[in-house]
Amino acid sequence: MSVGAPKIPVVVAEVIEVNALIKRFRFVRRDGLAMPVFSGGAHVVVEMDDHGTRRMNPYSLMSAPGDTSGYEISVRRDEAGRGGSLYMHNHVRAGMEMVLSQPVNLFPLDARAKKHLLIAGGIGITPFVAQMAQLEAMGGRFELHYSVRSPALGAYVDHLRGRYGARVHVYHDAFDEKIDLANLLKTQPLGTHVYVCGPKGMIAWVHATARAMGWPDRAVHSEEFLAPPVGLAFDVSLAASGKTITVQPNQSLLEAIEAAGVDAPYLCRGGACGQCETDVLRCEGHIEHNDHWLSDDQKASHTKIMPCVSRFRGAGLVLDR
Amino acid sequence: MSLDFNDETFRGDFTYRNSARAIKRFPFPFPEDSYMYSVNMEPHVPGPVGSVFEHMFDVDEHYVSEMRDRAQVLADDPLRCQSLPHMELAGWDLLELIMESKARDYPHWFSLHRDGNQWHWINRPLQIEQRFTFMDASTLPCGPMEYITRQTQGDFTLQDQRDDDLWIEAGMVTTQADWSLDFDIGMSFKQWHAPVPLAHQAGIFDRALKFLLKLQHGAPVRRFNWTMTVDPLLDTSPENYPKWGPSKTTMTPETVGRRQHLRVELQTLHRLPRSNAIAFPIRCYLISFQDLVTVPKWARRMHRVVRDIPDELATYKGFIRNKALMLDYLAPFDDGLPTSPGFAPE
Numbered sequence: 001m002s003v004g005a006p007k008i009p010v011v012v013a014e015v016i017e018v019n020a021l022i023k024r025f026r027f028v029r030r031d032g033l034a035m036p037v038f039s040g041g042a043h044v045v046v047e048m049d050d051h052g053t054r055r056m057n058p059y060s061l062m063s064a065p066g067d068t069s070g071y072e073i074s075v076r077r078d079e080a081g082r083g084g085s086l087y088m089h090n091h092v093r094a095g096m097e098m099v100l101s102q103p104v105n106l107f108p109l110d111a112r113a114k115k116h117l118l119i120a121g122g123i124g125i126t127p128f129v130a131q132m133a134q135l136e137a138m139g140g141r142f143e144l145h146y147s148v149r150s151p152a153l154g155a156y157v158d159h160l161r162g163r164y165g166a167r168v169h170v171y172h173d174a175f176d177e178k179i180d181l182a183n184l185l186k187t188q189p190l191g192t193h194v195y196v197c198g199p200k201g202m203i204a205w206v207h208a209t210a211r212a213m214g215w216p217d218r219a220v221h222s223e224e225f226l227a228p229p230v231g232l233a234f235d236v237s238l239a240a241s242g243k244t245i246t247v248q249p250n251q252s253l254l255e256a257i258e259a260a261g262v263d264a265p266y267l268c269r270g271g272a273c274g275q276c277e278t279d280v281l282r283c284e285g286h287i288e289h290n291d292h293w294l295s296d297d298q299k300a301s302h303t304k305i306m307p308c309v310s311r312f313r314g315a316g317l318v319l320d321r
Numbered sequence: 322m323s324l325d326f327n328d329e330t331f332r333g334d335f336t337y338r339n340s341a342r343a344i345k346r347f348p349f350p351f352p353e354d355s356y357m358y359s360v361n362m363e364p365h366v367p368g369p370v371g372s373v374f375e376h377m378f379d380v381d382e383h384y385v386s387e388m389r390d391r392a393q394v395l396a397d398d399p400l401r402c403q404s405l406p407h408m409e410l411a412g413w414d415l416l417e418l419i420m421e422s423k424a425r426d427y428p429h430w431f432s433l434h435r436d437g438n439q440w441h442w443i444n445r446p447l448q449i450e451q452r453f454t455f456m457d458a459s460t461l462p463c464g465p466m467e468y469i470t471r472q473t474q475g476d477f478t479l480q481d482q483r484d485d486d487l488w489i490e491a492g493m494v495t496t497q498a499d500w501s502l503d504f505d506i507g508m509s510f511k512q513w514h515a516p517v518p519l520a521h522q523a524g525i526f527d528r529a530l531k532f533l534l535k536l537q538h539g540a541p542v543r544r545f546n547w548t549m550t551v552d553p554l555l556d557t558s559p560e561n562y563p564k565w566g567p568s569k570t571t572m573t574p575e576t577v578g579r580r581q582h583l584r585v586e587l588q589t590l591h592r593l594p595r596s597n598a599i600a601f602p603i604r605c606y607l608i609s610f611q612d613l614v615t616v617p618k619w620a621r622r623m624h625r626v627v628r629d630i631p632d633e634l635a636t637y638k639g640f641i642r643n644k645a646l647m648l649d650y651l652a653p654f655d656d657g658l659p660t661s662p663g664f665a666p667e
Contacts, residue, residue, distance in 0.1 A: 005537040005538065005539040005540035006539060006540075036538060036539065037594045038595070039594065039596060039597040042597075065595065066595070102537055102538055102540070103594075104537060104538075105597045108483070111407035111481060111596065112407045134595075218483075218484050267535055273535065274535075
């Protein structure tokens, strides 16, 4: 359970095939109330009942933040993943009832910025769709640089160009087009903040380039949710609740804890926010730390674990949960 | 003024009084016989009917007079209300939260009609009727935060969230326990809490900040804070210390029961949806010692808390000078009997 905010009961209003890899889902409330307004960059956790396995995946909201009639997300099909995106693609249909968390924003705009420079790669476009709608409504200054594989896989390019015109710049890998990042960063007005959402390599490239050019770290923002990796099954003892559980290969430790009926805190479910941090009471073996949260020292000490993305190999693991 | 609200002053002749009902519902802040800092936060969910927790924003018999006092403080010192330019969106979030809550919880006093962005607000106790365009500050007589907090009891600060920290960058502060918005504005969470003794070493602020950064919209939390104030003065500000500080030196055994007040802050924290900022209402309740001791459990416990509090805290809270005077007054009400756990009277 995540910090006590009430969940949102929804029905799937619409499923749109955006391209060969991406589907868009629209949710409206079942109880007739208005959706909460949110801030651009926020995500919701979508709860899925995948044939008896409970999956809870975070997705960025891409509908306009002030639109209380419904929420929209886009999901990219991940054939190698644990199954959440495949479930959304293969089984979720209009009319199905589902449950969403309240929106949480771990990738907010900096309200002080004189200009917002948005850099997206692939499905990383989704938080920016909401942020641009918010900036447009408030008269904020922004520019989008969006890298896609090919015109066919350029999700929402036409929509965004139609709405924001010359503020949208699109680059196609298929045509060897590349964002000229050094030049872009060199020509921004003072007070610009940079935001990047996309593949790991792109995020690292933007941070490294900006830092080398003397940009303050606090003016460069990124969001990278990790999908919980698959791995070997392992057993864990939960000391506080007196249970021993088995984590299946395509299940996260957090999901296994929840499946055992133990309430555990979470927000992002992607190794970024720190909310699910758990004390390790005993560790005979090796923790596979997959998160962005713990320091290197903490990881090496094997005294903390982030159960949303991290796994274990060895003889025994005991958690204070 | 209607029968619902007292006509009273928080300055000069100090005619502020608590009715029997107000004493009964006073938020006595000590769950046990001693006091130390803690991250004493709990969900801000509706409490018992008639309690100060019944509604999201408590409106009580002091409402109209408190708003009159706030207007006077602002007329004398406009810097008590400030909002940095990037905080206006958070101000709209706060205005929406308060208007919706009050219209829902007190429909006989407040009404809100929304037609898209065309809003119509009626505040009957203050005789205000306003039509305005939501998110267009030019349609209000002042900024959205100032507008709504001139009509809402308690101080308010708005914290922007960025760089894994909270920054106090807007506020309406006229009923404060000796701190200054004008001095603190722009500071980070630990900067504005720097003067608090003992709590930093205990790691209180590390844990509190970590908790607040993850605060969710729709799940507000609350905690108590408290101090002591001589005379029912809402505006105990550093700016006006020369005016009210000397009052601590003129209390006598004959006047302590009437003049010494326990000052309780009901603090709530709300994640705001559009701005991702945090609103921090700090609602002040005052009760004289002579009213407080009418509840036997509170009298016993107040005596024990004041008697056993560390000197650093009594100094920080500004009552060490009168501690002996207060104990002499409270001691006869403490018969040494045990008290039950929790806030409620026996």
